[in-house]
Amino acid sequence: MKSIYILCLTLFSLSLSAQTYVTVEPQTGTSRLALSFTAGRNIPYSVENYKITYNTTDVFGQPTVASGLLCVPADRGRLFALAVYNHGTVAGRELVPSREGITERFIPQVMAGVGMITVAPDYLGLGDNDAPVHPYVHADSEASAGRDLVAAAKQWLDEEEIDYSDQFFITGYSQGGHATQALHRDVQTNPGPDSLKVTAATHLSGPYSISDVMRETLFAEGQATLPGYIVYTYISYDYVYDLFDDFNEIFADEYVGNVDSFARGLIDLGAFNTRLEEQIAENNASLADLLQDSIATQLMTADPTSPTYQALLDNDTYDWAPEAPTLMYYCTADEQVPFRNAVLADSVMTANGSTSVDLRDGGNLTHGGCLLPALNATLDFFIPLLDLQVVGLGDVVDLPEVRLSPNPVALGSRLRLSGLPQREYAFVLYDQTGRETGHGVTSATGELQVPTSLTPGMQILRVQLADGTSLVRRFFTK
Structure with a gap:
């Protein structure tokens, strides 16, 4: 009888470990126009938002359930990178990324909007987690909360047949900077079965020391x-x-x-x-x-x-040597997190042999004033490294009623698709050799901006349709 009891416990434990996510609940999506307005830059993708609960461990090594936000670009034509955004200090249990209406959600949403499937953990003791105390700036639980959420998101993405690449980005601000440095260190020093490897990270105004x-x-x-x-x-x-x-x-x-x-x-x-x-x-x-x-x-x-x-x-997080490109961002008038945290972290990491840390002074800004410049610096740091591979836009169909105008079109001008139902469409541009020269999503009226970087001459436009097929059109730039 005892052996049967032990076997049942073992099987139950294995079933828990195999099921990394618990629930995934759709939330209101975010349009790329809204994200572009908020971010003050062009955001190519609208975003699907989900609240996710998942299995992780508490600070005492016991199983528990935590919550977080999952943001997915609304385009199935590409292999998007994975990313983690770690939020800053919050005043209460409900003021976390998984809750709709929280301002800080716009950061992981913007990250998804530029091409990264992004998760944002609520952390232990916040959101749905039942810990009586949030383990504030506790490095190990910050790292495990983020890492286990990535595993849960990957499991759900696999089940939904949503493809993603092996690129992995991490960022976070304030307490989230500390959590990011802890997670970055953990992924680098303990590769584990999830095969994560950091592509790049930004550690932003965090209390590392x-x-x-x-x-x-x-x-x-x-x-x-x-x-x-x-x-x-x-x-x-x-x-x-x-x-x-x-x-x-x-x-x-x-x-x-x-x-x-x-x-x-x-x-x-x-x-x-x-x-x-x-x-x-x-x-x-x-x-x-x-x-x-x-x-x-x-x-x-x-x-x-x-x-x-x-x-x-x-709970110091800086005594190691990052291998991936790492931006260490701070502002000198920060009244909450002394900027010496970043300076000290950079000096120790460099002394440990790292050559990949970029220490950057954001100027004479307060802690609150430093947030948006740090976010823009993060996007500028990540975007050139993104490799958004085409998954495939489906079989090509012949729709003679669909036309492009004007054709020819001037570089930098608007090109319009007519003859399709009004909605946003993912597209890819190619030159005459078949080399990809651009990608994005049309407006709901079928318009797209012709990149100024194209060479005048014949271009090829491939558009993904709602049924999974695609159409191809030639146009000329001048």
Whole structure:
């Protein structure tokens, strides 16, 4: 009987491991016009959005279910790359990418719109995951949440017969920068059975140096910046590493009430931060005064015997050497994540032998002001590396009623397909030798922009139709 019980448990475990995703729910799609307007650049593909729940592990190594967003370009004629976007710090459990209406969703949607099937994990303790505490800036769980979501998305894409390439891109901002560096390191150092290999990554304004740069913010002079976020780190590590029996052992007595209210979910991060700022101002205190004197001393001296300091060390993410092209982006007026995180990470990675890191100063911008320039820098970094291979546009059919005008057409002008039902159509352009010279999606009225890079002369246009077939037309550029 015991052996049968063990066998049943084994089979059940194997069935769980084989099924990486749990549910995939369609959400409202996003048009390329809306994405182009938001991004301030031409976005060639509309995007299908899905909420996905998937199997992963919690910080204690136990199975759990997490949620995230999956964004797929609305074009089945190409092999798109895979990508991960890791979101920044959020104030509450529901303010995550899988929830419709959240502003930060536009980033993975834009990434999908330029040709990357993109997932955005909600992380543990947020979204649908039932962990009582989000393990904030915990490197291992950030990496596993992203990696397991990629595996779940690949399984669903395979079942839906949606093709993808072996290219893999990773990016993230703020906390997401830390998560990106953790995931990038994990994929490079532990290839695993999923055969992931990073094509390129951008680490954006992240707190990579938890044990040094971020620790020192506790002892910086002047007005305390975002004390709630700093305290959140220590609440997280207490949850993960079981550092203390009670919050009174780490935090000064007058702050424990607010710490406990936040840890139990009675107030969100925004309210928590506001309360701490008010208390610090009333007490004329510093960030270090939030802690018990013994803990503050351990951290000030970087005491190697301190379990608290060891937890900080465990979540540094920069002491390795990236092999794939890596953009390290920061802004010098960042009041939330000191830019020395990026400078230190770059110097250590270079000392470790990496020659692929591009350290880039985004200018005198605040943390919030740095986001859009960092996103544009990411797109400019990724797009030249994308290899969007044609899957096949179906058998060619003869539709004599479909015409192109004007023909000839000037380079840079609009070319219009007439005689087809109004909708967007994927297309590919070729020159006379059969070399691909462009691709994209027409407008709903059948219009496309003729690239200025084409050579004057005969061009070939192949358009994918709704039934999976395609039509081919010749036109001339002048």
